Amino acid sequence: MPDYVVTVPKDRWDEWLCEGDLAGEEVSGEEYCFYLGGEPPTDYIAGDRIYIVAHGKLRGYAPLVYVEEYRKSFAFVRGGRAVAVTINEPIQGFRGWRKRWWERKDEIPFPEWRIA
Numbered sequence: 001m002p003d004y005v006v007t008v009p010k011d012r013w014d015e016w017l018c019e020g021d022l023a024g025e026e027v028s029g030e031e032y033c034f035y036l037g038g039e040p041p042t043d044y045i046a047g048d049r050i051y052i053v054a055h056g057k058l059r060g061y062a063p064l065v066y067v068e069e070y071r072k073s074f075a076f077v078r079g080g081r082a083v084a085v086t087i088n089e090p091i092q093g094f095r096g097w098r099k100r101w102w103e104r105k106d107e108i109p110f111p112e113w114r115i116a
Contacts, residue, residue: 004048004098005050006052020032023113030080031078034050036075036096048063049061050076050078054116055116058086058087058107059086065077084109085108
């Protein structure tokens with residue numbers, strides 16, 4: 001599983017927290033999109049993880065449901081069952097998406113994930 005990583009910009013963190021079905025919340029059955037410009041990944045599989053980075057830290061992941069393509073953009077679409085995890089290294093924010101570069105075994109619980 002490749003798994004993907006995206007960054008929530010600092011000035012959009014509070015807005016992103018209002019989205020719903022976040023780590024620790026009940027599953028609503030809704031789907032949520034993370035829109036990006038450029039080319040989508042071509043090797044994704046439903047169930048891969050979409051990881052969120054914000055304020056210099058990994059904040060957690062949610063299962064990827066699918067990737068929806070638009071004209072010159074696309075969206076990673078996730079549902080519920082988000083999990084708050086981090087790793088013991090800072091992560092500088094970036095544009096676009098990347099594949100996960102750490103080992104899953106290096107992930108640790110992150111109960112304070114909401115705090116910027």
